[in-house]
Amino acid sequence: MTDAGNGGTPGTDAHPPILVAIDGPAGSGKSSVSRTAAERLDFGILDTGAAYRALAWTARRIGLDLDDAAAMETLLDAWSYRITLRGEQRVTVAVTGGLSAAAPTLAEPVDITTEIRDHAVSGQVSRVSKHPAVRERLNAMFRRTVAGSGLPGVVIEGRDITTVVAPDAPVRILLTASPEVRAARRAGELPGLSPEQVLADLEARDAKDALVVDFFTPAPGVTLVDTSTLNFEQSVQAVVDIVRAAQNAAEEKSRL
Ligand SMILES: Nc1ncnc2c1ncn2[C@@H]1O[C@H](COP(=O)(O)OP(=O)(O)O)[C@@H](O)[C@H]1O
Numbered sequence: 001m002t003d004a005g006n007g008g009t010p011g012t013d014a015h016p017p018i019l020v021a022i023d024g025p026a027g028s029g030k031s032s033v034s035r036t037a038a039e040r041l042d043f044g045i046l047d048t049g050a051a052y053r054a055l056a057w058t059a060r061r062i063g064l065d066l067d068d069a070a071a072m073e074t075l076l077d078a079w080s081y082r083i084t085l086r087g088e089q090r091v092t093v094a095v096t097g098g099l100s101a102a103a104p105t106l107a108e109p110v111d112i113t114t115e116i117r118d119h120a121v122s123g124q125v126s127r128v129s130k131h132p133a134v135r136e137r138l139n140a141m142f143r144r145t146v147a148g149s150g151l152p153g154v155v156i157e158g159r160d161i162t163t164v165v166a167p168d169a170p171v172r173i174l175l176t177a178s179p180e181v182r183a184a185r186r187a188g189e190l191p192g193l194s195p196e197q198v199l200a201d202l203e204a205r206d207a208k209d210a211l212v213v214d215f216f217t218p219a220p221g222v223t224l225v226d227t228s229t230l231n232f233e234q235s236v237q238a239v240v241d242i243v244r245a246a247q248n249a250a251e252e253k254s255r256l
Pocket residue numbers: 024025026027028029030031032033185186188189227230231232233235
């Protein structure tokens with residue numbers, strides 16, 4: 001498993017980046033709102049769900065049992081993963097070492113940016129993300145990626161960023177919206193599926209994911225942003241305002 005990013009030269013940054021941790025359930029706007037907010041702040045963006053999706057995609061491609069924690073750990077040993085932290089999102093994976101015979105087409109990096117959004121991957125990804133050992137290894141990769149990014153700041157979004165991956169981040173936000181609003185947003189992206197089917201799939205995935213991490217209740221110190229009645233622009237502005245207020249407060253404190 002290798003670290004990922006195109007944000008800078010790893011290991012050469014004098015200051016660790018300012019972290020903005022954002023969690024929330026599917027369809028709350030994490031990816032899209034976080035990405036636009038990061039652009040406005042001139043920060044990078046790390047979409048952690050993409051790694052779980054990419055791991056599930058790779059395991060399915062090789063024909064591994066996603067419920068088998070040991071098989072997922074063996075895959076991680078041979079897995080090379082990269083994601084961009086700036087600009088258009090690109091996700092690539094490769095499989096080397098002992099597993100490469102089972103996946104000859106993955107010997108060189110393959111771009112799976114589009115494939116990881118497939119409905120089939122969304123339906124299976126919780127089988128991979130439920131394994132504590134997988135989570136620990138991906139979390140360590142996320143921390144290394146951010147620390148070595150060379151960027152002034154990184155917005156990192158997922159399900160357990162505010163609580164596990166970066167509990168000390170100076171800004172921590174939980175984005176929520178009602179299930180109906182989240183399903184309606186997702187249905188807009190999946191024209192082949194009925195809104196009822198999208199709502200059922202989304203609630204089923206949230207229920208499975210919530211067995212492992214709590215992303216519905218803000219942990220102490222985490223700011224709740226309910227986007228149910230906010231449009232996209234208002235949601236982005238709410239996040240940017242929280243980050244700017246924290247930056248101003250930190251500057252004020254350093255002057256005292
Ligand atoms: N506040 C909002 N108002 C309207 N649409 C939104 C809002 N937030 C997100 N969206 C749209 O909803 C869809 C799902 O958002 P996304 O960022 O993929 O959610 P998540 O990453 O939390 O699953 C996207 O099409 C996005 O553009």
